[in-house]
Amino acid sequence: MNGYYSITRKFKVGIIFSITLLLFSFTNLYAQNRVISGKVIGQDDNLPLPGVNVTLQGTTTGTITDFDGNFSIVVEEGNVLVFSFIGMKTKTVTIKSQSTLNVTLESEVEMLDEVVKIGYGEQKKKEVSGAVAHVKAENLEQMTTSDLGDALQGQVAGVSVTAASGAPGESAVIQIRGVSTLSEVEGANQPLYVVDGIPQNEDPRLAPNEIASIDILKDLASCAVYGTRGANGVILITTKTGNQGKLKVSIDGNYGVRKIITNTPLMNASEQAYFDILHQRALNPGISDDEINMLVSRNKNNYKNDNNLDDIVFEDYAPTQQYNINLTGGSSAGFTYNLTGGYYGQKGNVINSNFERLNFRGGSSYKSDKWTINTSLALSTEDRQRPSGNLLNQTIRYKPYMAPLDPEKNIYEGASDQEAMQANFLYQALYFQDDESRDRLSGNISIKYDFTDWLSFTTNAGGNIMNRYRNRLNPYFKVVNQQTGKEFSNPNNSYYSEAVERSTGFSWDGRLFAKKSFGDHTVSALIGASMEEYSGQSHTVQRRGIVDNDKPGFGSATLETTVTPGFNYVYKIIGTIGRLQYDYKGKYLLSLSGNYNGNSKFAENNKFKFFPSASVGWNVSEEDFFADFRSTMNMFKIRASHGNVGGQSFRPYADLPTIRRGFDYSFNGQVYSGAAQAAFANPDIQWETSIQNNIGVDMAFFDNRLTFNADVYHTTKQDMLFPIATPASAGSSAGSNNDKLVTLNVGNMVNQGLELALGYKGRFKKLNWNITGTFATNSNEITNMNSEDFVYTADQGLIYGATNQSRVTAYATGHEAGAFFLYKTEGIINSEEKLAEYQKVNPAARMGDLMIRDTNGDGQITEADKVYAGSGLPKYEAGLILNLRYKNWDFMMNWYGAFGHEIMNGSKLMAYSEGRHLDQIHTYSADNPYSPIPAYRGDLKQGTTNFRGDTDLWLEDGSYLRLKNVTLGYTIPKNKLKKAGIDQVRFYIRAQNPLTFTKYTGYDPEVGGNGVSSRGLDKGNYPIAALYSTGFRFNF
Incomplete structure (x- = not known):
């Protein structure tokens, strides 16, 4: 297996390296380059500005001004230099024939001139009437991570990012403005990703080094142009582009180690x-x-x-490394190019977990008087190894006096058959193999033609192909108890499997855009059409009975082979797009938009629907009566919007019934082949509908040094798709609970919240600083589930194999989606009086047992006694980012916190259930009658009620505050690099997740999940580790 991965990885590296050389061979553009130098001063005081960023537009190549405001940089005629500095307006200068350039920066009194992306277009910030957030590339590059979501956490109010786990290569779960649907389909609550104008069917898993900027559409009025795809919010990603001039090269890299700093005390x-x-x-x-x-x-x-298995299961200092290269350039004839390549490698802190990714992106652009053409081609390849999903829990079960692990021997030197069997399970977990390879190819082209200076036509086309291959080996082991001679083996449970998945996506849109001013009136209009098509196929082949663990494959297995179909779908989305915008003197803003969308997932009579939206804005600070306030408050804008967007969070073909064979039956002594209904259809299935109202304000004070943004929203979810149980008489198969469900439009839900962002930019002599804080609150409530008031989610419980005693998340009217419903405990029976009283509801109770409240007073403990106990969804989230620059030193610190939610501590439950938790040495006994820890009478699966998983004994406060990132960097002065021909050299040290403040006693309080039903459930999740690294950046 390792040899296979070594060969394939080298092969993929060779392919990407060859492509890079091939494309690079076409970028040797012959142009005259020279060094231009100058000085940057401030307009207000005419004093030099040290630390000004001077970059070539569209690249990361550049330099910074020295203590006296001086700079020098290699340029070519036609290059565009960008001068940016905290508290000052960004300025661009096109290079002509000059050899010196002196620049004066103005105070940033026009902060809202910054351009942001919106659906199918772009606007200046001051013209935006919706809730749109902008994130620059430099904010993403501050993190050493393989995942975009991880880099976004805490940066945008209302965008909730939670790690699904700390496993290498795992993607974070992103939600915009709370839970959008109750659907258990993977990714049902994730936002729509649009990369360079091309909608994606799933998270595109871009490397952060490919990204130039991100714009996030939070309110549904802004998302309405995407119709059925915009219900969960939209993330618009713009990848890096080229810049005119001779080839510029930027290289950066870092290396570090990760360490898990918490554990379960055993x-x-x-x-x-x-x-x-x-x-x-x-x-x-x-x-x-x-x-x-x-x-x-x-x-x-x-x-x-x-024995301490931590030395076997965990690696204290697991290496992580990341290296990126960016090449950019162009000619004065209007052609530019950009090539980006990257490698990310992470060894996991848990045995058998690793991740590697190679990514490449090449883009080109051509611009003339009338035409603008952009192309992009991207390739990424990932190799990932996962540990056994049950590894951490099996480690907890293994008692320290049991014989040491030795996979080379089949003899267990012990007296207990139970321990021998347990050793077998742990062997399997430790030597379980799960290897996955994922390759993704995507490309797009955009063509724009300007008919006049106010009328243009743009068309985009793009597609992607993803291939995923995954093979797993559950190894064969035989363990013999030396004293009893009894054998324990797993021939029927050992297996080798291969899973293959392929998905494709294609998107096209064409739109006509006009924008024209008539005196004080400016009107713009967009009209267009779009088409998307997605397909996917998957299956898994498995064969049991492994005879040779060293040669994994179907040939090393001897028992039955099974083929399990996965998904097989094709669906299309078409739509017409329209938007009309009006601006009077920059004071009064109006935007009307809509999308008439059709989706082949729906039945014939429900395929099409129109989704309209409207928003208005008032730039109060542009009014004459506001003139006296402008010296203090530079900008004051009020926004309001109303949006109506559809949802399609279900798998294709829900309107078609299916039959499953294999249900044979006996009649008159003979066996006949039978079939049963495998999935109930709903021919009337229709759109989920989201209706949202949003009110916001934007303010800036003291020459825009202090900024404040606030939004409040209320979202109503109507006709949500919800699974309803059918009676046995309906004829469903007995194979799965899902077979007994039918999906209906019967659910309603409300989300409402507040979002705040506060920023301040300052300068004192040679010290510059920038601080940004975000705060968001979201409340979620299910208001209707038709005739159902309470339904358990699809989650199978905290402990595998003990669903009936550890299933805790549910959908219930009046509560959050996926809320916890638990038995309320009332302490320990430690007196004869308590024992006699509690035996009235549980006659089998004994001294030291846990008391469960008879909530409904019916004299017995049943499911009806469970009560609402909180939710894994945070009520409040906050982020704080501090940037400092002094001379050549820079410092960044990023804090993130989530508050007001609960976690079910499954690791603690497992340790208690197995009699392994350190606290249990203080358990109840005759000598310790006042202990809060119940007596241990056996594990959860043996039916003990003292440590069942659905009581509040395992419920803990999940609030936490984390130092997410702290970085200290130093940039070598420009005059020391001049002779070497290097534009910039920066070194830094960094720590990620080094500090966490929490009351939670599990591995880590950041407990996510890919579905609503798993939020807040810690099932021995792969813990998040601290990362300590050092890195560099060279610009040539």
Whole structure:
């Protein structure tokens, strides 16, 4: 397996390197370059400005001014230099024949001149009447990560980012303005991604080094032009483009190590032996000391082993490395190019977990008087290894006095058959193989033709292909108890499997855009059409009965082979797009837009629907009566919007019934082939509808040094798709609970929230700073589920194999989606009075048992006694980013916090259930009657009620505050690099996730999940590690 990955990875590296050389061979443009130098001063005081960023437009190539405001940079005629500085307006200068250039920067009194992307177009910020957030590339590059979501966390109010796990290559879960749907389809709540104008069917998994900027459409009025795809918000990604001039090269890289800094506290061997005595007394209150000594002495391992599996399962300092290269240039004839390549490699802190990615993107642009043509081609390849999903829990189960692990031996040197069987399970978990390869190719072309200076036509076309191959080996083991001679093996459970998946997407749109001013009136209009087509196929082949773990494959298995169909779909979306905008003197803004959308997922009578929206804005600061306030408040804008957007969060063909074979039956002594309904259809299935009202304000004070933005919104979700159970008489198959469900438009839900962003930019002599804070609150409530008031989610519980005792998330009217419903506990039975009282509802109760509240007072403990206990969805989220620059030093610090939610601590549950948690040495006993820890009478699967998974014993406060990133960098002065021909050299040290403040006692409080039903459920999730790294950047 390792050899296979070594060969394929080298092969892929060779392909990408060859493509890079081939494209690079076409970029040797012959142009005259020279060094231009000059000085930058401030308009207000005519003093030099140190630390001004001077870059070639569209690239990361550039320099900064020195202490006296001086700079020098290699340019070519036609280049565009961008001068940017905190508190000043960004200025661009086109290079002609001059050799010196002196620049004066103005105070940033026109902050809203910045251009942001909107659906199928762009606008100046001061013209925007919706809720749109802009994120620059430099804000993303501050993180060492393989995932865009991780880099976005805490940067935009209302954009919630939660790590699904800390596993290498795992993508974070992004939600905009809360839960959008109750659908359990993977990715149902994720936003729509649009890359260079091309909508994507899923997270495009771009490397952060490919991205130039991100614009996030948060309110539904802004998203309405995307019709059915915009219900969850839209993330518009613009990738890097070229710049005119001779070839410029930027190289950066970093190397670091990751360390897990928390764990679940477990007993050592002596503590475990003591606890086993307490366990025997709890099971048999009358047991004698001699009988206990006999039980303990029966296993000689109790006296010679003290194993800590952390040394086997975890790697303390797992390396992470990342290297990127960017090449850009162009000619004075209007042609530019950009080539970006990157490598990211991460070894996991848990055994058998790794991730590698190679990415390449090449783009070109041509611009003339009438034509603008942009093209892009991107290729990425990923190799990922996952650990066994049950590894951490199996590690918890393994007692420290058990025989040490030795995979080369099949003899277990112990007396307990149960321990031998447990060792077998752990062997499987440790040597389980799960390897995945994912390749993605995408490309697009955009053509724009300007008929006049006010009328243009643009068309975009693009597509992508993704191939995924995954193979898994659950190895064969035989463990023999040396003392009893009993064998434990897993021939039926050992297997080799291969899964293949292929998905494709194609998108096209064409639009006519006009914008013209008539005196004080400016009118713009857009009309167009779009088409998208997506397809996917997958299947898995598995064969059981492995005979040779060293040669994984179907040939090394001897038992039955099964083929499991996955998905097989094709669906199309078409739409007509329209938008009309009006601006009077820059004061009064109006935008009307809509999309008439059709989707082949729906039945014939429900395929098409119109989704309109409207927004207005008032630039109060442009009014004459505001003139006296402008010296303090430079800008004040009020916005309001109303949006109506559809949703399509279900799999294709939900309107078609399917039949499954394999349900044979007997009649008159003979067996006949049978079939049963496998999926119930809903021919009337229709759009989910989201209706949102948004009110916002934008303010700026003191020459725009202090900025403030606020939005409040209310979203109503109507006709949400919700699974309803059917009776057995309907004829459904017995194979799966999902077979008994039919999806109907019966759910309603409300989301409402507040978003705040506050920023300040300042300068004192040679010290410049920039601080940004974000805050968001979101409340979510299911208001209707037709005739159902309470339905468990699809989650199967905190503990695998114990669903009935650990299923805790549900959809319930009046509560959040995926809320916790638990038994309320009332302490420990530690007196005869409590025992007598509690035996009225549980006659089998004993001293030391956990008391569960009889909530409904019917004299028994049943499911009806479960009560609402909170939610895994944070009520509040906040972020804080501080940037400082002093002379050649720069410092960045990023904090993020989530508050007001709960976590179900499954790792603690597992440790308690297995009698392994360190706290349990203080468990209830006759000598310790006031302990809050119930007596241990066996694990969860043995039916004990003391440690069942659906009580509030495992419910903990999930709030946390985390130092997400802290970076200290130094840029070598320009005059020391001049002779070497280098424009810029920067070195830095960085720590990510080094500090977390929380009351949560599990591995990590950032407990996400790919679905609503798994939020806040810590099932032994792969923990998030701290990363300590150092890096560099060279610009040539």
